[in-house]
Amino acid sequence: MARRAASARGGPREREETDAAREGSPTGGTPGPPALSIERLTKRFGDGDDAVVAVDDVSLTVDRGSVVGLLGPNGAGKTTLIKCALGIVIPDGGSVRVFGTDVRDGRGTAYADVDAMLEGARNDYWRLTVRENLRYFATVSGVDPDSVAARHDRLLDRLDLAGRADTPVRDLSRGMKQKVSLASVLAGGAELVFLDEPTLGLDVESARTLRAELRRLAVEEGLTIVVSSHDMTTIEAVCDRVVMLSNGRIVADDTVEALLGAADRDVVRVASPDLDRETIAGLRERFEVVGVDEAATPPAVSVVAGGDRLYDLTDALRAADVTVSDVRTVQPDLEDVFLERTGSVPGGDSS
Amino acid sequence: MSGDAPPADAAAVDEGVISLFFFAALFLGGRLLAGQALTDSIEGIVVGYFLWTLSVGAYSSVSNDIGSEVQWGTLERHITTPFGFAPVALLKGVAKVVRTFLTSAVILAVMLLATGTRLSLAPVTVVVVAGLSIVSVLGLGFAAGGVTVLYKRIGNWLNLIQFGFVALISAPVFDLPWTRVLPLAHGSAMLQRAMVDGIRIWEFPPADLGLLVAVAVGYLFGGYLVFQFATRRARRLGVLGDY
Numbered sequence: 001m002a003r004r005a006a007s008a009r010g011g012p013r014e015r016e017e018t019d020a021a022r023e024g025s026p027t028g029g030t031p032g033p034p035a036l037s038i039e040r041l042t043k044r045f046g047d048g049d050d051a052v053v054a055v056d057d058v059s060l061t062v063d064r065g066s067v068v069g070l071l072g073p074n075g076a077g078k079t080t081l082i083k084c085a086l087g088i089v090i091p092d093g094g095s096v097r098v099f100g101t102d103v104r105d106g107r108g109t110a111y112a113d114v115d116a117m118l119e120g121a122r123n124d125y126w127r128l129t130v131r132e133n134l135r136y137f138a139t140v141s142g143v144d145p146d147s148v149a150a151r152h153d154r155l156l157d158r159l160d161l162a163g164r165a166d167t168p169v170r171d172l173s174r175g176m177k178q179k180v181s182l183a184s185v186l187a188g189g190a191e192l193v194f195l196d197e198p199t200l201g202l203d204v205e206s207a208r209t210l211r212a213e214l215r216r217l218a219v220e221e222g223l224t225i226v227v228s229s230h231d232m233t234t235i236e237a238v239c240d241r242v243v244m245l246s247n248g249r250i251v252a253d254d255t256v257e258a259l260l261g262a263a264d265r266d267v268v269r270v271a272s273p274d275l276d277r278e279t280i281a282g283l284r285e286r287f288e289v290v291g292v293d294e295a296a297t298p299p300a301v302s303v304v305a306g307g308d309r310l311y312d313l314t315d316a317l318r319a320a321d322v323t324v325s326d327v328r329t330v331q332p333d334l335e336d337v338f339l340e341r342t343g344s345v346p347g348g349d350s351s
Numbered sequence: 352m353s354g355d356a357p358p359a360d361a362a363a364v365d366e367g368v369i370s371l372f373f374f375a376a377l378f379l380g381g382r383l384l385a386g387q388a389l390t391d392s393i394e395g396i397v398v399g400y401f402l403w404t405l406s407v408g409a410y411s412s413v414s415n416d417i418g419s420e421v422q423w424g425t426l427e428r429h430i431t432t433p434f435g436f437a438p439v440a441l442l443k444g445v446a447k448v449v450r451t452f453l454t455s456a457v458i459l460a461v462m463l464l465a466t467g468t469r470l471s472l473a474p475v476t477v478v479v480v481a482g483l484s485i486v487s488v489l490g491l492g493f494a495a496g497g498v499t500v501l502y503k504r505i506g507n508w509l510n511l512i513q514f515g516f517v518a519l520i521s522a523p524v525f526d527l528p529w530t531r532v533l534p535l536a537h538g539s540a541m542l543q544r545a546m547v548d549g550i551r552i553w554e555f556p557p558a559d560l561g562l563l564v565a566v567a568v569g570y571l572f573g574g575y576l577v578f579q580f581a582t583r584r585a586r587r588l589g590v591l592g593d594y
Binding site: 043045054080083086087088089090111112114115116118119122123124125126137140141142 | 423424425427428429430431432433434439583586587588589591592
């Protein structure tokens, strides 16, 4: 039966409630069961020697109102994990609870307030107009589309699609198609939203716009979002918390600030035309050199040099007759964190 | 992708024109080859062709739609909805069958005018008998759609089944009674009697009507089960969204 705008769990929460929830817990938790609870999930594809373990004994809890990023290289298991959570892929072991309901208990109940944007611009009907897509997906979510017409107008306005509401999706640019996908995912008032590579294939400007809109919608609509990406910029800009995956396993799970803080080792990058191999070797004997860029003009070296060690470094450089062209502190990013934890970068292949 | 396909109403017009072209080729070519023999059996050919256009429309509306929804990524999306995908596909199939009835009615009218044939066109009888006949084809469409979900390439070959409908529609149900349990065969024989001999729905023996309903429900249910089994297996193998 089609329900009206309010969801079974009280409808999309408003901004004040979400902010209050976030203040109550570092991860935005609210009383009641978490939005998503995954216990010891395992999924293997294939048999024998050719078998690939896509998700390996993963446990994960996502509190209501939080925005959690799944970061990892291609093949790390992000999409499989999301699809297992959605029931699109049946796991070999483990359990998935959505708002406290085990998904095996009955699909309709468990996923009543869940929707997903998979693979960017797909997942919509391109022959239908933007508004028709929103109405259709609200209907199949069990919501009377007339009861959420005002919400649709607001979504179209927020995503800068109001002027194209009656345009068939096929006539829109890729960036706009992805916005339509996002709008249609939110059209039925889902509280838990999965976004798999939402900025995939977008140009820099479109990706930046979508990231900003995602963050704003998350706050304004009080959504719980699980977003997967191999793009650290998206994860860093949108998420409160990051779950790093590599070879189907979780290798890190913390807030963005905590992960970056743990990796912050007061690294200083010094550039100078006098940095030859002999000089760098001398620096290595006294300092922890974490990076050398001989191809740069001028060559540069990154050295861990916090506190008094910075003075030692400048003394060493002076003693070696190095005229410094540029010196700057290096802020770690999620790529550094990922590299430190796994030895690979999120944009590459996990293999 | 969906953006490459023509609009639905334009596709319906295209299908109608192609169907008429095929019939014209069949009728004119047959007259050249068979002469009076064909003219004597033209009523049966018109009824059979009418049922074939309906069957092809019903089959492709389900099987091709399922393939398209896999490509568009919309099938995956329906998995998490309270309804699931199968009921949505069934309702869309029924809606398209209604549209196919309209286009087939136009084709029938043109065939009758072009050949000068007269048939009994009692609407309730024709719609009920023809409708129940093609429900079994909807079941075949579901089964083929399920196979397409699992094995994408085989799905394309399953379109050839549409030509097998010709054999089912012309099955010798009087000589080989067991063929009545095949899709379309019994319904086709009843439709011939309704449209050629003017038999009304209430004039058919209850056993014939019962078999018509049983075949329709049986194949629809069977096809639905095959589709559910195939999608569940695709979810286990992780290939539901592959295209």
